[in-house]
Amino acid sequence: MGLLGGSVSLAIRQRMPGTVVVGYSHRAATRSRARSSALATEVADDLKAAVTQADLVILATPIFTFEHYFAEISATIPSGCIVTDVGSTKVLPHRWAEQSLGKQAHYVGSHPIAGSEQRGLEFARDDLLAQARCILTTTPQTHRASAATLRQFWSDLGCYVQTMTPEDHDRVFANISHLPHLIAAGLVNASDWQDVKYAGKGFLDSTRIASGPANIWTDVLLANGDNIADGIERVLAELTKLRKAVQDRDRKEIEALLEAARRKRASLVKYKIRKKELLS
Amino acid sequence: MGLLGGSVSLAIRQRMPGTVVVGYSHRAATRSRARSSALATEVADDLKAAVTQADLVILATPIFTFEHYFAEISATIPSGCIVTDVGSTKVLPHRWAEQSLGKQAHYVGSHPIAGSEQRGLEFARDDLLAQARCILTTTPQTHRASAATLRQFWSDLGCYVQTMTPEDHDRVFANISHLPHLIAAGLVNASDWQDVKYAGKGFLDSTRIASGPANIWTDVLLANGDNIADGIERVLAELTKLRKAVQDRDRKEIEALLEAARRKRASLVKYKIRKKELLS
Numbered sequence: 001m002g003l004l005g006g007s008v009s010l011a012i013r014q015r016m017p018g019t020v021v022v023g024y025s026h027r028a029a030t031r032s033r034a035r036s037s038a039l040a041t042e043v044a045d046d047l048k049a050a051v052t053q054a055d056l057v058i059l060a061t062p063i064f065t066f067e068h069y070f071a072e073i074s075a076t077i078p079s080g081c082i083v084t085d086v087g088s089t090k091v092l093p094h095r096w097a098e099q100s101l102g103k104q105a106h107y108v109g110s111h112p113i114a115g116s117e118q119r120g121l122e123f124a125r126d127d128l129l130a131q132a133r134c135i136l137t138t139t140p141q142t143h144r145a146s147a148a149t150l151r152q153f154w155s156d157l158g159c160y161v162q163t164m165t166p167e168d169h170d171r172v173f174a175n176i177s178h179l180p181h182l183i184a185a186g187l188v189n190a191s192d193w194q195d196v197k198y199a200g201k202g203f204l205d206s207t208r209i210a211s212g213p214a215n216i217w218t219d220v221l222l223a224n225g226d227n228i229a230d231g232i233e234r235v236l237a238e239l240t241k242l243r244k245a246v247q248d249r250d251r252k253e254i255e256a257l258l259e260a261a262r263r264k265r266a267s268l269v270k271y272k273i274r275k276k277e278l279l280s
Numbered sequence: 281m282g283l284l285g286g287s288v289s290l291a292i293r294q295r296m297p298g299t300v301v302v303g304y305s306h307r308a309a310t311r312s313r314a315r316s317s318a319l320a321t322e323v324a325d326d327l328k329a330a331v332t333q334a335d336l337v338i339l340a341t342p343i344f345t346f347e348h349y350f351a352e353i354s355a356t357i358p359s360g361c362i363v364t365d366v367g368s369t370k371v372l373p374h375r376w377a378e379q380s381l382g383k384q385a386h387y388v389g390s391h392p393i394a395g396s397e398q399r400g401l402e403f404a405r406d407d408l409l410a411q412a413r414c415i416l417t418t419t420p421q422t423h424r425a426s427a428a429t430l431r432q433f434w435s436d437l438g439c440y441v442q443t444m445t446p447e448d449h450d451r452v453f454a455n456i457s458h459l460p461h462l463i464a465a466g467l468v469n470a471s472d473w474q475d476v477k478y479a480g481k482g483f484l485d486s487t488r489i490a491s492g493p494a495n496i497w498t499d500v501l502l503a504n505g506d507n508i509a510d511g512i513e514r515v516l517a518e519l520t521k522l523r524k525a526v527q528d529r530d531r532k533e534i535e536a537l538l539e540a541a542r543r544k545r546a547s548l549v550k551y552k553i554r555k556k557e558l559l560s
Contacts, residue, residue, distance in 0.1 A: 177483065196544075202457055203460050225529055229526050232523040254502065
């Protein structure tokens with residue numbers, strides 16, 4: 001029941017009146033704050049009690065806790081229960097679900113592309129998922145009716161849903177999310193405090209994602225290490241090329257590299273506006 | 281009379297009524313658009329005519345044009361005229377002013393930290409400079425009364441003015457502005473189009489500055505090459521450290537690096553809020 005779990009709960013309460021949302025957190029303080037802010041229909045003090053009548057279970061915890069939770073709930077959830085998660089990597093969750101969840105549950109991966117550098121239920125919002133992209137991950141083993149139900153669920157919460165394999169998902173998100181996060185962290189760590197005091201909007205925007213919670217992101221980087229290491233390799237190659245052009249004062253090469261980036265990003269912005277993910 | 285020059289002009293017209301602002305661009309089309317949008321009090325068709333009665337001349341062109349313009353105006357400007365520029369590097373402008381401007385003019389460097397990835401007078405706004413930081417650069421040779429006048433000028437336009445040496449300026453801005461720009465460009469160039477189509481707010485924000493005009497930024501990188509090459513070196517070292525930690529699946533090290541970045545950026549955001557450069 002943090003930023004994302006809390007926002008899913010608020011969105012369900014707003015868009016699916018009559019649906020019972022049972023919240024659970026292993027932290028008593030979080031449970032008590034969730035109760036007093038009426039974040040869910042009810043808040044359970046015990047994980048098993050929380051899931052015993054569930055049609056759908058959504059994990060919104062750090063990725064490396066999933067294996068434990070899958071094992072924990074496997075004996076308690078009703079047969080045919082759909083289980084998903086909102087983690088930022090999908091290969092390991094599929095593997096853990098296969099190993100620990102048992103055959104009576106139907107696992108489908110979810111990755112709603114929503115969030116912010118904030119954390120905690122205080123930042124939960126009923127509109128965090130509206131107009132967000134949500135990736136559904138499936139394999140040939142995925143229970144198809146459950147995947148269809150889950151697609152409808154995210155779509156009813158206002159998401160634009162797309163389906164991918166876990167492998168494609170993890171490669172794509174290494175490149176567009178995990179790698180930028182790590183580069184932002186590298187840039188901040190490379191910067192001197194006396195210098196950054198002068199920072200303007202450019203530096204602040206380009207490093208915003210580095211303010212995300214370190215424990216959540218450590219799990220992401222560990223869970224998607226190979227793709228991320230490949231991505232760092234490619235960025236190191238691009239930066240080395242730029243450094244050489246700068247050292248050689250090679251105007252033509254510097255301008256060609258900057259113009260290629262400018263043009264590619266301009267196409268991206270146009271694409272996002274056409275897809276209505278950005279305002280024009 | 282692009283984004284920045286046009287915004288300075290609009291701000292003068294709004295905040296200093298009665299002041300005559302003479303605009304000039306070497307492009308006839310820009311001059312005609314500036315006239316029809318009443319960007320300046322008058323628009324001159326000839327550079328010398330534009331500066332002949334000036335108390336203050338502000339260059340808002342790519343850095344490597346300054347040397348030419350200094351030489352061009354040196355014989356025409358009135359004695360005691362203050363000359364400045366709004367370029368993003370300051371060591372070379374000071375050197376060129378010393379060499380080409382002549383003794384009767386008083387050069388002081390300016391760097392208003394305002395702008396966006398947009399360009400052109402269509403994007404000029406009378407409030408672009410309001411609450412912006414503006415760095416004034418001076419050397420022991422700088423005419424002190426002129427520096428004081430220019431400080432008052434930027435301050436009257438709503439800027440928070442600070443003075444630095446050109447050398448300190450170029451080192452600081454290599455690290456907080458030029459380097460992030462180049463890293464954003466490297467990240468975009470390292471990214472596959474099929475992947476970036478899935479990009480969310482994180483990728484878009486962290487690469488926004490890469491949409492800046494390539495010719496302007498090429499000048500900046502050329503004019504500040506040594507500082508920038510040093511900065512790339514430091515970022516390469518940080519990214520290499522992160523890559524090793526990811527490849528080794530070293531949870532402790534990954535989390536330590538991400539947490540150091542998160543904490544440093546959190547201090548920066550707090551500092552910016554305290555200085556009223558950011559809203560809380």
